[in-house]
């Protein structure tokens with residue numbers, strides 16, 4: 486049986502449209518899953534939604550309202566969407582509770598971490614010294630092709646990521662200005678960039694609940710498809 490994968494998405498207030506890049510959908514389909522898109526709504530029935538899906542894919546997007554993790558907004562904070570924040574944090578908490586396989590990408594890793602009680606850097610380059618370039622985009626567009634492996638990450642050997650890729654160094658793309666600061670409860674960091682920025686976190690225990698700061702869905706013509714295959718495999722059981 487193909488597992489049903491719920492993919493969260495963004496919302497544009499200007500255009501009144503829900504948005505998801507097709508790469509997420511394609512990555513799920515190519516890995517043997519059935520994608521469904523989950524629009525964030527107020528007062529959503531989180532229990533029902535989680536029970537309808539076999540796996541949760543928390544997709545990329547804007548920033549999380551820092552008041553949720555106990556901080557005031559700093560000047561470089563980007564766009565926030567309070568409806569999406571509440572919806573996705575609700576889904577993530579339910580996923581922990583029900584041990585539902587979850588893959589969290591970019592904003593998704595941040596949602597996972599905040600849902601687990603952790604905190605974020607609101608803007609890496611203004612809050613951390615000597616960072617490498619993590620933000621390969623600007624108002625003008627992308628600074629390299631979206632699949633470009635912009636920097637290295639070092640993977641801990643004691644991790645699901647190491648089992649999936651079989652080595653300690655990976656090159657990944659990078660389209661973020663925020664990152665995990667204090668790690669949430671029941672999670673551990675399992676990959677770091679050269680500047681020490683956390684690039685992956687994993688749930689302690691056997692359940693596949695894993696967040697990455699890069700965008701594997703934009704690198705699926707290479708080995709990043711392995712990450713989706715491992716996720717879909719976990720969602721089957």
Ligand code: MN
Pocket residue numbers: 618619636658659660661678684698699
């Ligand atoms: Mn990065």
